[in-house]
Amino acid sequence: MNDVRPLAVVTGATAGIGKVFCERLASRGHDLLLVARDGNRLQALKRELEQGHGVGVEVFPADLTIDTDVSLLAETLARSVNLAVLVNNAGFGTRDSLADASPARQEAMLQLHTMAPMRLTQAALPVLLKNQRGAIVNVSSVASFLFSANNVNYCATKAYLRVFSEGLAAELAGTGVRVQALCPGFTHSEFHQRMGVDVAEIPGWMWLSATSVVDTSLAALERGWPVVCVPGLRYKIVVFLLRFTPRWIIARVTGRRLRSM
Ligand SMILES: NC(=O)c1ccc[n+]([C@@H]2O[C@H](COP(=O)([O-])OP(=O)(O)OC[C@H]3O[C@@H](n4cnc5c(N)ncnc54)[C@H](OP(=O)(O)O)[C@@H]3O)[C@@H](O)[C@H]2O)c1
Numbered sequence: 708m709n710d711v712r713p714l715a716v717v718t719g720a721t722a723g724i725g726k727v728f729c730e731r732l733a734s735r736g737h738d739l740l741l742v743a744r745d746g747n748r749l750q751a752l753k754r755e756l757e758q759g760h761g762v763g764v765e766v767f768p769a770d771l772t773i774d775t776d777v778s779l780l781a782e783t784l785a786r787s788v789n790l791a792v793l794v795n796n797a798g799f800g801t802r803d804s805l806a807d808a809s810p811a812r813q814e815a816m817l818q819l820h821t822m823a824p825m826r827l828t829q830a831a832l833p834v835l836l837k838n839q840r841g842a843i844v845n846v847s848s849v850a851s852f853l854f855s856a857n858n859v860n861y862c863a864t865k866a867y868l869r870v871f872s873e874g875l876a877a878e879l880a881g882t883g884v885r886v887q888a889l890c891p892g893f894t895h896s897e898f899h900q901r902m903g904v905d906v907a908e909i910p911g912w913m914w915l916s917a918t919s920v921v922d923t924s925l926a927a928l929e930r931g932w933p934v935v936c937v938p939g940l941r942y943k944i945v946v947f948l949l950r951f952t953p954r955w956i957i958a959r960v961t962g963r964r965l966r967s968m
Pocket of ligand 1: 718719720721722723724725742743744745748769770771772796797798799800819846847848849890891892893894895896897898899901
């Protein structure tokens with residue numbers, strides 16, 4: 708890799724929101740370290756980005772629900788003197804009640820959405836603070852403002868990521884290092900297909916494109932605010948209204964809607 712170019716590390720790089728982050732960051736002259744489980748898709752994306760943008764790209768096949776994989780990636784981040792951007796994006800959803808859900812899958816979700824981003828952030832911080840610049844984007848969700856039947860741990864882990872990011876941003880004020888909790892609503896990607904949800908049941912107005920989500924995120928990072936970035940006016944309004952919505956209404960609406968999917 709070229710030592711002069713800033714390095715961006717993106718988890719969940721091969722699809723959806725993560726892939727668009729890679730494309731946008733490469734087009735802005737970042738070298739990239741691509742992280743996901745599927746080695747073939749990582750290699751294909753590496754070729755695409757190198758040919759399209761002339762930047763240096765390395766792949767890091769890893770399952771971030773596995774402790775040793777997270778440790779190896781954390782060590783790599785800590786050694787990367789040109790580290791400038793960390794995007795903690797890898798994630799997945801489930802749709803079972805907690806009683807019916809696979810315990811291993813639920814534990815994997817907690818690892819992937821909370822422990823992995825926390826450990827990678829801690830590993831990245833010394834480098835970013837030394838350089839007095841850089842950014843960490845934690846991909847949370849509009850779900851972080853909610854709770855939901857059949858989605859208990861998804862909402863809870865995304866709330867962790869959002870609150871974690873807000874606290875860390877306050878801690879890093881004035882250091883030159885920025886932190887963002889990116890909170891998209893429904894976004895076109897492989898997410899719902901992997902989860903087995905019939906996307907036809909979700910109204911068209913609720914969908915965002917992954918490109919608009921990432922462009923909104925990067926514009927907010929450049930501006931330096933807001934820390935909690937909610938792409939799309941419709942979701943800004945939803946999040947605003949949720950502040951005043953009684954919790955029993957949220958329980959009724961999310962319970963009924965998810966049971967019907
Ligand atoms: N799409 C939405 O509507 C939506 C809304 C709000 C928030 N989000 C959040 O946005 C983030 C990205 O989601 P997306 O919609 O872009 O999903 P996606 O298209 O399904 O992409 C998920 C990415 O994460 C990787 N990944 C999954 N499990 C992994 C693991 N155990 N270790 C390492 N990498 C893993 C996948 O690659 P491999 O399978 O090869 O590992 C893939 O690159 C997630 O955190 C999600 O919760 C999505």
